[in-house]
Amino acid sequence: MTHSNHRQGTRENLKNDWVMLSLPYRGPPAITEKVERYNQICRRHHPINPDRPRGWYIWVFDDRENMEAALKELAEAELGLSVVVSGLFDEVAECCRTAGTRAHTVNHSLGFWGRTEKLPPPEILEITTMCGHALVASSLVWHLADRVRRNDVSAAAACQEMRKMCICDIFNHVRADELMGQLVEAIEEGRCAPPQPSPGAGLPCNLTTDLSGEGATP
Amino acid sequence: MIIKEDLCTGCLECLPYCPTQAIVQDAKTERATIVEDECVECGVCYRARVCGPDAIYPQDLEWPRTLRMEFSDPSAPYMSPVFEHRIISRFQADLREMDRRQLLDREGEALTISGRGTIEMKMNDMMGRFKRGRAGLAAEVGRPGIGARFRDVQTVTRALASLGVKFEPQNPLTDLMTDIQTGTLREDILNEKFLSCIIEFDVPLEDLAKVLARMREVAQQIDTVFAVDLISVVNEDGSIPTVPIAESLGLEPSIAGKTNVGLGRPLASLD
Structure with a gap:
């Protein structure tokens, strides 16, 4: 899984985006005990996806201080589990020093190559790439942002709807909410057209799904 | 995935949920339909629970279409015969016995996410x-x-x-x-x-x-x-x-990405 490796954005808007995971997440009792301790430590430091079942292993933080505190406590606990942190490299390296460890191995993204003209605009890509498995559709992000623009739904509700698609729950809905303003502005100014459907009979649609949890409106 | 035409009301709410924009409006019926060749069987449209009348239906898949699901739905177990040797646990074997709808309806499926790569640098x-x-x-x-x-x-x-x-x-x-x-x-x-x-x-x-x-x-x-x-x-x-x-080479390595922070023990030799 490299699903947290290609999160797009600027240094400024990536400062509130940290993903922490540990492997192995399954194994004999001695390992699962360690994973549970890892989870207890991460939960204590306010991840934005706290309501995960026991045995979960990926935590998202929207604040460096919380991530750093979790990392420090994990290092002190000497669990012996491998831990990976996704985020700004230089800041993660600083956090490692504070925690008394050091970056061991890194995985850089070298970007997207090939028919890049098929990619959505950067305002959408910064949101969709927070689900590395690409389950948050660029068309969904566009349509929800357009509804936010029309005051049909709140940005927070729109971002929670996006989050639901990401089954690993590493989609940072807090950051998405903060990115929503620039996307709404891009749509408003005509700089961001809706993604086109695949070959076949497709028409633009004007969607009104109720995001209150009551289900679809027919 | 398929959309049952007789159940679809033509509300089109499901269209934007498809990551590959394979759900379109049929020009004749004006209802939603899935372009089969473009559908990657990721299950997003089904899991989104966006269809009131439950017209989106996950049909069981046959080789080689099973590969679409395996390389698009991160929670899917290996189903294709070619991956038989990768079924290494009873848990995975049990998943394999489920029909498609049962697989998509699982709760707590996050525990089974394995992706379709390897653990690469994570350990x-x-x-x-x-x-x-x-x-x-x-x-x-x-x-x-x-x-x-x-x-x-x-x-x-x-x-x-x-x-x-x-x-x-x-x-x-x-x-x-x-x-x-x-x-x-x-x-x-x-x-x-x-x-x-x-x-x-x-x-x-x-x-x-x-x-x-x-x-x-x-x-x-x-x-x-x-x-x-x-x-x-x-x-x-x-x-x-x-x-x-x-x-x-003129490439720009990203400013953000994954760091293995070196807490695993015992440390392996790197030489």
């Missing part, structure tokens, strides 16, 4: 898979969000194989090759579409520039995109040996 402190003096590389064909077909993958694997690249045997893509030396895939899968397929390998640092240059060339010969990963062990002084090599 490198303990496993030492990537050694000093080498660079790990991956081309994630179809990412982010465009999708791809195996014929695109084959274009890339053949180009890499011509340089003598050895593909990662633990990656399921290797099971789909008829000739690992040439990077040739099975003929019967080439049209299958999916969200992403990861080509993984590692090379000596002295070959990195050559391989990246070839990857850049072959990127112009495919009908999709791929995301490129570059893995390296960090030097004692904090420097990263792959970065200057990438920069010498």
